[in-house]
Amino acid sequence: QQQVKQSPQSLIVQKGGISIINCAYENTAFDYFPWYQQFPGKGPALLIAIRPDVSEKKEGRFTISFNKSAKQFSLHIMDSQPGDSATYFCAASELMNYGGATNKLIFGTGTLLAVQP
Amino acid sequence: DTAVSQTPKYLVTQMGNDKSIKCEQNLGHDTMYWYKQDSKKFLKIMFSYNNKELIINETVPNRFSPKSPDKAHLNLHINSLELGDSAVYFCASSQGTSGRVSYEQYFGPGTRLTVT
Numbered sequence: 001q002q003q004v005k006q007s008p009q010s011l012i013v014q015k016g017g018i019s020i021i022n023c024a025y026e027n028t029a030f031d032y033f034p035w036y037q038q039f040p041g042k043g044p045a046l047l048i049a050i051r052p053d054v055s056e057k058k059e060g061r062f063t064i065s066f067n068k069s070a071k072q073f074s075l076h077i078m079d080s081q082p083g084d085s086a087t088y089f090c091a092a093s094e095l096m097n098y099g100g101a102t103n104k105l106i107f108g109t110g111t112l113l114a115v116q117p
Numbered sequence: 118d119t120a121v122s123q124t125p126k127y128l129v130t131q132m133g134n135d136k137s138i139k140c141e142q143n144l145g146h147d148t149m150y151w152y153k154q155d156s157k158k159f160l161k162i163m164f165s166y167n168n169k170e171l172i173i174n175e176t177v178p179n180r181f182s183p184k185s186p187d188k189a190h191l192n193l194h195i196n197s198l199e200l201g202d203s204a205v206y207f208c209a210s211s212q213g214t215s216g217r218v219s220y221e222q223y224f225g226p227g228t229r230l231t232v233t
Contacts, residue, residue, distance in 0.1 A: 042227070103211055105222060
């Protein structure tokens with residue numbers, strides 16, 4: 001059972017355009033929704049994250065939109081650049097506190113973004 | 118300074134062998150994780166340790182045994198390697214002590230394991 005569904009699988013955008021990646025989740029207990037960026041041969045790097053008490057968060061050219069009632073969230077990359085070409089993963093988690101906190105990230109299946117010059 | 122480091126970066130071995138992957142973080146975090154990324158790039162959590170104690174074990178075969186000698190290190194030992202173990206293994210860490218809890222996880226560069 002895929003708890004976090006991500007689309008599209010791949011995306012081609014022209015330089016300067018807007019890249020939009022969508023995710024949907026099922027578990028209403030999730031309370032943290034990060035996006036990770038991964039370049040070939042590298043580890044996932046935290047890009048931006050949101051908690052369900054806000055509907056939007058913006059950091060530079062990257063914006064997360066969050067719709068709690070629809071259980072959906074999306075990443076918008078404004079003014080997309082060739083350097084943004086990478087695989088993007090959405091994730092969701094619920095903080096678990098067993099005397100020490102741990103945070104089990106459930107990842108989407110990834111979106112391969114190619115920004116053409 | 119590398120925040121989360123892993124060794125080795127590449128590991129090629131034959132079926133049936135035993136191998137270990139090491140992870141170290143210098144972020145002062147209390148919680149460390151192992152994730153597996155398969156050939157389709159799907160990332161899945163395997164284990165989580167908080168302050169040297171196992172917290173999450175995601176139905177991983179017993180051939181996989183994590184060990185945390187201290188809260189800055191988390192190693193992964195794999196016995197009797199199988200072809201299906203070929204993947205990229207990522208270590209990650211986050212702050213997880215009561216009063217200083219953070220959701221943010223930081224990943225290492227990964228270890229590409231190839232079993233032939």
